Amino acid sequence: MAHIDRTFPSLDHDAIQALRGRSMLSTNDYSRANLDALSAVANAFTALDGAAVKTPLFPQELAWALFFDKSTRTKSAWAGASSRLGMQPVIVDGGTTQVSHGETAEETGAMIGMNSHAMGIRHCKILGQGRPFIADNTKGIDDYLAAMGDPRTVPMVNLQCDWDHPTQSMADLLWLQEYFGGSIRNKKIAVSWAYSPSYAKPLSVSQGLITLLTRFGAHVTLAHPEGYPLYEEAMDLAEKHSVESGGSFRYVDNMDAAFEGADVVYPKSWGPVDLMVGRQDAKGEAEMDDIERRAVERNARFRDWICDERRMGITNDALYMHCLPADIGDEVTHGVMDKFRVECAREANYKMYVMMGLIASAKQDGLGEILEKYWNDR
Ligand code: CP
Secondary structure (H helix, E strand, O other), X not given: OOOOOOOOXXXXXXXXXXXXXOOEOXXXXXXXHHHHHHHHHHHHHHHHHHXXXXXXXXXXXXXXXXXXXXXXXXXXXXXXXXXHOOOEEEEEEHHHOOHHHOOOHHHHHHHHHOOOOEEXXXXXXXXXXXXXXXXXXXXXXXXXXXXXXXXXOOOEEEEEEOOOOHXXXXXXXXXXXXXXXXXXXXXXXXXXOOOOOOOOOOOHHHHHHHHHHHHHOOEEEEEOOOOOOOOHHHHHHHHHHHHHHOOEEEEEOOHHHHHOOOOEEEEOOOOOHHHHHHHHHOOHHHHHHHHHHHHHHHHHHHXXXXXXXXHHHOOOOOEEOOOOOOOEOOOEOHHHHHHOHHHHHHHHHHHHHXXXXXXXXXXXXXXXXXXHHHHHOO
């Protein structure tokens, strides 16, 4: 079998053990030491997979994922991660559960969690709903297991909520660390709004990026037009993290200012908050469609917010990033995307190893020693 040579990271066993029992709802719930330990585990799985070493830590266990919104990469990463850990992946459309018939998030968590060994949820489109849904679901599982005296750990992985997309931002971080030889300290990173005609996208990727990358000493510039603010909570965290890490965080209202001298550009769209909050109370498809139409009309006022060759030309020979799917021709030109297609795929591929790291570190005692043994025995 063909191998991809990767360096196996040094592992801090105690720091990895400290992740036992954890669920990841947001990277902001993890300390910097937790994030470093998780990164090391994800990099270990990357190296092992590259060397074609099998890691079936949890045979015949069930990895259940519930998707209330569309996905290509995250679904595929969940299936790839759980099967590489020896688990059986199950991916269910959230719309086919009894949630729409009044079953609460907590009840859903208990009912699904009683039979599962790991859970993931995507619930990202409706502002104000996804984050509490995933938190309540986690509580439902944890309370059920505690009430039953069941010693199983059933970690929850946020597969994107309205607030954060932690497996995406962690994948982005790991890719950036690889690209820059280990550290993003002092790198200038532009996280910019870009025009999209397709739909009013969640805020969570950009919020996840500004709150995570500022923890690693990067100089992060956020750019968006008027009317497209991120949550104040995310802005405040990004500011706080940048002070703590020795990086910086600033907001500008034009794309060129963010791109000038940047080492990395991450231009992607999100919807106008004042319209998107209306999704919470929308009664039926017609009202949702109307909100969507108005949001996309608003986006169209800013068609010139595109990542094109001219803008790439004012960067410091920047790496282009996108969580994908990108609106090619609108968020980014065909030429720029073509140039960075492989890099974007490498960025996306880290998500599977982040998920493996989250599930395994939450469930497995002595994980550091086990991963080293896999590597040494290869
Ligand atoms: N970037 C990302 O989360 O992709 P999907 O929506 O396809 O899962």
